[in-house]
Structures are given as structure tokens and as C-alpha cells.
Amino acid sequence: MAASATSSPSKAEAVRTMFTHIARRYDLMNSLMTGGRHHAWRRKAAESAAGAPGGPVLDLATGTADLAIAVRARTPGRFVAGADFSEGMLRVGRAKLRERRVARLQLLVADAQALPFRDGAFACVMSAFLLRNLDGLERGLAEMRRVTIPGGRVITLDIVRPAQPLWGAVFGAYFNHVVPAIGALVAGNRQAYTYLPQSVDRFVTPDELAELMEKVGLRDITYQRLGLGTIALHVGIA
Template sequence: MTSLTEEHKRKEAFIRNLFAQIAHRYDLLNTLLSFNRDKAWRRFAVKQCRLRPGGVGLDVCTGTAMLALEQAKIVGPAGKVVGLDFCPEMLAVAKKNLERSPHGHIVELVEGDAMSLPFPDNTFDCATIGFALRNVPDFRQVLREMIRVVKPGGRVVSLELAKPRWPIFKQIYYLYFDRLVPLLGKLGVGVEGPYSYLPASLKTFPHQEELKRIFEELGLVEVSFYELTGGVVAVHAGTKPMGWGE
């Protein structure tokens, strides 16, 4: 359990309201703004989970449940996936996505807090979080909770926006990200603001090298990260050690 500071409470309320505004267009804009790469990114992230048929997975800040559905494809009907989110509007879209998918019955949606996951220790074979770690009030606390609920030997995986390294590509990317993404987002959802927050949130989030070190500081082993599409996004993955807590 953790208590939120006033600053954290303000951020939580802001993020909940932001995603409530964009929920109805979230999946479409993800696909458009990523040039349809978001699906491949999610598949790659789930591959790092090392899930098997019959496994049990968790997707934190599941949003519209697209990452949870990628897990469901692997664990199959003998397995189970839980998708947790704190935004009812996003979960409403997630429910529709599950109803349309042949794998939807494998996923259970839970409204809850990523900072204090409502699950016992050592419950899941993996825990993922996609495009949300930079949005939570305290990302270290969220990672601690993900580690807590994963079984020893299980995997913690983050798919998140990253900071490209290549000089020319980096300049073009930030021009697109800072100028065009907010404009396209405004046209897509009909309100100004939500997609202006996107580039701002990345600037204050740790570089992928630093996030790897944080994974290790929190106790994960076999930590690695992968930069995808020229470093536009990064997937971080680590293993909860056997004998954790003994």
C-alpha cells in the first residue's frame, strides 16, 4: 500500500480525465500516430514475457486491453489474463474490444489502482504495462507492485515511448512529436490538450538506459531493453529472482 502526496493526487486526477476524453479514439489514434507499428510493438513486448499456454498474465494500466489480448493469444483457453485500469471510460472500450475478439473470454477486466494492485503476492507469470509507466504518479512504486504480484521466475515487461539516438532521425522525430502529434490528436478527439501532454510527458521520463538501471535497482535480474523503430519506443524486461523474499 502507498499513500499519495497532493502532487501525485493531482497527476492521477489529470491522467484519469485525460484518458476519459480520448478513450473513444485511443486505438485509432495509436495506430495512425505510430504509422501502424503499435501492433508489432505489442507483439514484441508480449514475446518478452515468456508466457506459455495455460499461463496467467497481468496487464497493468490495460486501457483498451490490446496488450492483454496479445497475452491471451499465447496463454489460450486454458490460461487467464487480467487487465487492470483505473479509468472507467477506457475499460468500457476494452470491454467492446474483448467482445469482438475470439480471445476476449480469456481476459478479465478489473478497475483498480496500479500503485496498489489488488492481488496477492506471487500470483502471475508475468506483468506488462504499455505506454503508461510515464503517466502514473510514481512509476517506481508501480514497478514494485508489478514485481510483488509476479511469481519468482516471472517477468516484468514495459512497453514505453523512448528517446531516439540517431542525430538526424532524432531531429525529425521530435519535430513530428512536438508539432504534428498534438495537432493530429486535436483533430482526432476534438479537444485540445490531451495529445499536447504526450511529448511533455516523455521529456521528463527517464532515458531507456536509466530505466534499465532502475529495473535492476528494484531487484529484477536478466534485465534487458530493446529499442524499436529507430528508438521511438523501448521494451524493458526483467525477471523476478527465484527465492524472492526468503
């Protein structure tokens, strides 16, 4: 997938508006769609972040802050920042932090394609379920690498098409038909949960993502599939 010099304002704006609309039902939808498994995937990513050199961690496209909270829980000594361009999602995240009295975790507004951080500001930069939403995937990955210290970790978690064709067909049927129906019923937004399977269909394979990570200057890239092969957790060294 080609990089673009800047993100397309129309796509970025449509994505931001969509997440702002579903923000209050986002967590519930995740739990319903995944049978609660999404927390385990984030814990796995947080486990990988614990292996990064000492220093702050950025959870990019933090949304309602679940990954940032998982990182704080796994590594209580680290400062964690969560950035997202949807104020609506961050508002839900902030309420969660207050309710759970989470400290040393700051949420802020930022665009993943033009991060307001200096080079090497973080020991680890992570994202969960962001990459499919970017029109400039390569640019987004390059920004993640840029703000990571040399030797630090870039970690991404995203939904991918299963490698096994038969299971892929079952997953496709669930994702294309059942998920939009749940989205209409629970989040009152069929469109957002129709966009979700479409974005997975259009997304790169785990091997292609690893190649792009290498292209932007990351090394020693590894990935593993989770969630019956539907989730890819990539780790690269900056």
C-alpha cells in the first residue's frame, strides 16, 4: 500500500466522525464481537511492550484507552501516553481513567500521520486496530518509527484475514453479516460495522505488513497470529 505525503482529509475526517459517533458503545461492541477476547490480545501486546528499553510508552490511536491501561497494569513504573484524533473516544477513555483511578497515564489529541512528538521521544510505540484506518499506512508506520528511540520497540495489533481458506470463509460470513447486524442493534450504526469488515478485506497481509515495517526502517520484525488467526501482533525494533 502506497504512502501519501499527508493523510487524505476526507478519509481521515470520515474515520474520525465515525469513531466519535460510536464512542459510547465502542467497548461494549468489542466485547460482544470478540466474546471478551480483545482484552487478552491487548495484554499480550502489553507483555511485549514490557520488553522494550526503559522509558515512556505511546499508545497511538488509543481510543478508549484499553491498551494504554493494559500497559500501565503490566509495567506500573512507566509513564504512558495515549493519543487519538477523536475527542469523543478520548472522552470515554478519560472517564475510564478517573473511574479506575489510573495514574501516570495521559491522553491527548494527535494525528497518527503527523505526530506532535520529537524524534525518539518514546521507548515503545504501539497501536491496536489503527492501521486499517490509515490511508497512508507507510507514512503512519514511519511516524511510529520516528518517535521511537533507536533500539526501542514498535508494536502493532490488528485484524487480518485468516490464512486458512475454509476458516476464512466462516470468519468472512460472521464479519460481513453478523457484525453489521450487532452494530446496528447495539451501537445504532450499521455503517461503522460494515466499514469494519471492508477495512479488513482491503488491509495488507501480515507478511506485507512486516515488509512495510522493514521498509520504514524497523528491523528484526516478528509477528504472531492470535484469535484463531484473525489478529496479528507485529513487533519491530527501531
